[in-house]
Amino acid sequence: MPEGPELHLASLFVNKMCEGVLFSGPVRKSEVSKNPDVAFACDAYRISAASRGKEVKLTLTPIKSDDTKAKEAQQPMDIVFRFGMSGFFRFTAEDELPKHAHLCFYSKEKPSRVLSYVDARRFGSWQPHGTWQPDRGPCIMFEYESFRSNIPPFVPARIVLEGLGSDDTCKDKKPLKNDILNRKAVTTARKITMKDEHADLLRLCHTVPMEVVHLGGKGYDPEKADYSEFEAWLQCYYVDGMKSIRDHNGRTIWFKGDPGPMAPKDSKSPKAKKRTKKDEEHDYTSKKKGGGTQSESAGMKKEIKVAKTKKNEQATPPRTAKSLKVNTPPREDKSPARRRKTTKLAEGSRRRSGRLTRQTVK
DNA sequence: TCTGTATGGGGAA
DNA sequence: TCCCCCTACAGAT
Numbered sequence: 001m002p003e004g005p006e007l008h009l010a011s012l013f014v015n016k017m018c019e020g021v022l023f024s025g026p027v028r029k030s031e032v033s034k035n036p037d038v039a040f041a042c043d044a045y046r047i048s049a050a051s052r053g054k055e056v057k058l059t060l061t062p063i064k065s066d067d068t069k070a071k072e073a074q075q076p077m078d079i080v081f082r083f084g085m086s087g088f089f090r091f092t093a094e095d096e097l098p099k100h101a102h103l104c105f106y107s108k109e110k111p112s113r114v115l116s117y118v119d120a121r122r123f124g125s126w127q128p129h130g131t132w133q134p135d136r137g138p139c140i141m142f143e144y145e146s147f148r149s150n151i152p153p154f155v156p157a158r159i160v161l162e163g164l165g166s167d168d169t170c171k172d173k174k175p176l177k178n179d180i181l182n183r184k185a186v187t188t189a190r191k192i193t194m195k196d197e198h199a200d201l202l203r204l205c206h207t208v209p210m211e212v213v214h215l216g217g218k219g220y221d222p223e224k225a226d227y228s229e230f231e232a233w234l235q236c237y238y239v240d241g242m243k244s245i246r247d248h249n250g251r252t253i254w255f256k257g258d259p260g261p262m263a264p265k266d267s268k269s270p271k272a273k274k275r276t277k278k279d280e281e282h283d284y285t286s287k288k289k290g291g292g293t294q295s296e297s298a299g300m301k302k303e304i305k306v307a308k309t310k311k312n313e314q315a316t317p318p319r320t321a322k323s324l325k326v327n328t329p330p331r332e333d334k335s336p337a338r339r340r341k342t343t344k345l346a347e348g349s350r351r352r353s354g355r356l357t358r359q360t361v362k
Numbered sequence: 363t364c365t366g367t368a369t370g371g372g373g374a375a
Numbered sequence: 376t377c378c379c380c381c382t383a384c385a386g387a388t
Contacts, residue, residue: 125370249377364388
């Protein structure tokens, strides 16, 4: 499922920060981004946001003035964002524009404030005049009934899904559609989840991200937010005592107990992963010492690209370590060193709350 | 300085 | 099915 909760929180963030703010001028794109320019310039406009699954839509709405009434009225523009691995929104002073800000909306006042789309890895994308991607499935958080009705049962998942109807048979039916899931409902859902090992898998796809959305008042700021509450909520991902295996795509699956019959036969934990020939070929940095092969030239090409990128972007001061307190049952190894290690490795990913599950079912 | 890890999604094979 | 698009950062060397 990944980023659902995070994208939704991003839309809430935009609406909160941009409420009452008048934006003005052109939308500016960084030079390094390969995403399309946003041909929108307006003397005065407002910004609002909505989310659906793993997409966020910004709507730029021009404000009519006497001047513009005489001219042709400018139309609103939707821009649909997908965050890739590292996208998020910030709202800052103009002189505090974040590194890797790739699309910027400037407020009308001086000095300006800026709503910026920030994306270090640049895997994210945006589409001017965009629409919700038509071939995506229903939003598991806010189109739960649709999500539930037309899911073809993948054969490997048959055992898990067997016996599930198209209807949600759980007693707690509050968190549907655009209803607001209150804390009481979350608690109820959690009790059901904990109580029944065979809790409805489809429902968990809905309740787990909704729990993240409703974790409470820490706000949305992927660079500065306090993730301790979220980290305490995690039950499996990077939690001491849990197991992990790489699947055939090299993706790490976290779980506890028996991995099940479909576990990759030669799978290893991430740390024990043996370096393969494919890894070597993929690793352009190690080619520096080699001699004149085709892959080397490809590697060098990449290096040049990397150097180019670094030239365009300023260095970031090192981040300070964040503390991690996991409020789950006591574990054997609680040494600060161990905790620091797992925390830092996971930090960047764990903060991407939506892609995490409390209990991975595989 | 080098290496491994994070893993969404487009597109080629 | 797999490559590729990218950067940040911790830990190893």
